[in-house]
Amino acid sequence: MGTVHCFRSAEEVREVLDKAFTLMSEDPDVGPRLRAADVPQRFELTDVDLVVNIRPARDGEEGNLHWEWSDDVDWEPKVEMTMSSEVANRYWQGRENIAMAITRRRIKASGDLPSALALLPLTKPVFPRYRELVEADYPHLALEAVDRPR
Template structure:
């Protein structure tokens, strides 16, 4: 069984994931590649009763990605994923394979899953950066 490390609250989870999404959006290589891929996604984290919708920015918007912690958005996701917050934590630290997590039903998916899988190599460099943030600021989340 995979090691778990728990978030202290839904607010902490949002704060940490906001950091991850900001790192991805602002990275000079990752951000433009995610923007160009343009795969709107919806992630649900039922253990914390949270949902986030993410898409590439439009021309008039700043950055590469926009994310909203709500389903009240004006776009449709191409991919929907549902997972526990500890699965998300393991993934962003590079300790969880999306393919294995889907196969083992730790991540439930619908929509254009192949489009989401094409993003995995783009996002991979974020894992080390996120692990450094966890080590320095959120040691209770370390895997």
């Protein structure tokens, strides 16, 4: 079963994922491609009672992505995903296969799933940078390469 790599608090989830979204938004290759894809998403992290809505940046906004830790936003998500923070951490480290996680119900997904799945290859270049961030600043979240999805 392996070691459970958990966030220490909802505040830590938000801090780490803010950094992950910033990595994506500012990446010179990934950011513009995600912006152009135009797939607003809503993520609900059930174990820490957090919701984040993400959309492409609009004209005049900095970066390529805009996100708010709220459902009080002026856009509708095309895709909604519900998961635990542990699954989210595994995903960002490249250790969670989204299609398999949906099949095994570790992730509940609704909306325009083909568009969401099309984004997955765009985000992969960020995984090594997220792993570096975790290893440097949040070592309790780091997963070994052998920690594969069950």
